[in-house]
Amino acid sequence: MSKKCVKCGQPLPDNASFCPHCTAVQTEKQEIKTPRKWKKKALAAVSVLVILAVIGIAFSMYHRPQTYEGGAQVVYKDKDKSYKVLLTFSEQDGMTGHAQGERTDKLSEGMDSALPCMLYVLNEDTGELAVEEFSQKVESCQMDTEPQENSQKMEYIEPVYSKSFPNAAYVSDVYFTSDSGTNDIKWKLTMKNGDTIFLSTRLTVEKRPAVTYYSEDTPMETTEELNELLASIEEEIPSDTPVYLHLPPVTYDGDITFGNHVWGIYGSKDGDSETTFTGTVSMKGLNGNYADLAGIRFEGESGTGLNAYCYVILSECSFSGWDTAAIAQNGAWIRACDCSFTDNTVGLKFNTSSAYGSSPNYLNNIFTGNGTAVCIDSLPGDEILDFAGSTFSGNDTDIENRADHPIDTAKATFE
Known part of the structure; x- marks a missing residue:
């Protein structure tokens, strides 16, 4: 035994923890420190911060500005409401909630x-239009056209609310030619709460080859020659093939009917002579066909100058001396720009059951000395007839709107 008591010095076994002689404890006492309270508080604080951070991240993820991307339709959620937002080229489809992802013309x-x-915007739950409610949440609305390979960029007007389509939130007129090809039409809506909505649709234009006749190459100097040519066209050329006629500066007497084709009829001048019709011209153009008439003089003594049974576009044409200068019959439409209507009983008349929403412009026309310059007997739809730049002078009645159709004469001149 090499171990001795730390107090009395008596020999002790090596593993003795106390002395049997003096009862002294042989192990060294160590101070036991109690846990400090600040560590517990710190640990609790860290735990609270972690929980708050998780909650904050979750809140931020839910409430941060959202991006909604789709094709021609998305469902946009704002607070406790959901909206179906869609693109279309058809008013009827828009009002019934049917998006148009692509269209070919x-x-x-x-x-x-x-x-x-x-x-268009509809309430997702009820299916009802929600234009006004949704528009109040919109900060800005933009649109662009993106041509595809071997295509030309289509022009457009920035989206706005249009009275011509009162049930749509925004409308943009897209302009194209026969060579435009395919364009993606992309919309971007920035909401006041920071959300962003992206929509897109596609418009493809297919070119229809045309047959063109020039007076230098084809006999059309007289009414008889022109009627013979029109008869051969009806017999030999399919109705879905456009026909362009470049008429000589002559006067055609008697009635003339242009049949079931897409027509481009272009007059010409040579000194005081110009392409003139003195009888009634009837434009049939059935099955959705249309006619473009430019630079032609309609000079009569009574009767009807132009009988339109299809969609007819008039530019730089003149009408004088008719009971009715130009009339859109049932199912037809006439658009006139840069034309003159002088000394007719009725200048431009609508008596139709069809509406063409993209053709409401009657710009820079002159209505002078007519009994009634414009008569609207029957005309459906909500498109606003815009007479910006037109002049009304010396007419007994400038506009007789029996159908109560919406018109805009704010930028017209009345003398």
Whole structure:
């Protein structure tokens, strides 16, 4: 035994923990420190911060600005409401909630046209239109056209609310030619809460080859020659093939009917002589066909100058001396720009059951000395007839609107 008591010095076994002689404890006492309270508090604080951080991240993820991307339709959620936001070229489809992801139109070679691209909004739960409610949440609305390979960029007007389509939130007129090809039409809505909505649709224009006749190559100097040519066209050329006629500066007497084709009829001048019709011209153009008439003089003594049974576009044409200068019959439409209507009983008359939403412009026309310059007997739809730049002078009645159709004469001149 080499171990001795730390107090009395008596020999002890090596593993003795106390002395049997003096009862002294042989192990060294160590101070036991109690846990400090600040560590517990710190640990609790860290735990609270971690929980708050998780909650904050979750809250931020839920409430941060959202991006909604789709094709021609998305469902946009704002607070406790959901909205179906969609693009279409059809008013009826828009009001019933049917998006149009793509559309293909055929256009005659060398022609141009336009279509309204419309954005509609419906309540996702009820299916009811929610234009006004949704529009109040919108900060800005933008649109662009993106041509695909071997295509040309289509022009457009920035989206706005249009009275011509009162049930649409925004409308943009897209302009194209027969060579435009395919364009993606892309919309971007920035919401006041920071959300962003992206929509897109596609418009494809297919060119229809045309047959063109020039007076230098084809006999059409007289009414008889022109009627013979028109008869051969009806017999030999399919109705879905456009026909362009470049008429000589002569006067055609008697009635003339242009049949079931897409027509481009262009007059010409040579000194005081110009292409003139003195009888009634009837434009049949059935099955959705249309006619473009430019630079032609209609000079009569009574009767009707132009009988339109299809969609007819008039530019730089003049009408004088008729009971009715130009009338859109049932199922037809007439658009006139840069034309003159002088000394007619009725200048431009609508008596139709069809509406063409992309053709409401009657710009820079002159209505002088007519009994009634414009008479609207029957005309459906909500498109606003815009007479910006037109002049009304010396007419007994400038506009007789029996159908109570919406018109805009704010930028017209009345003398």
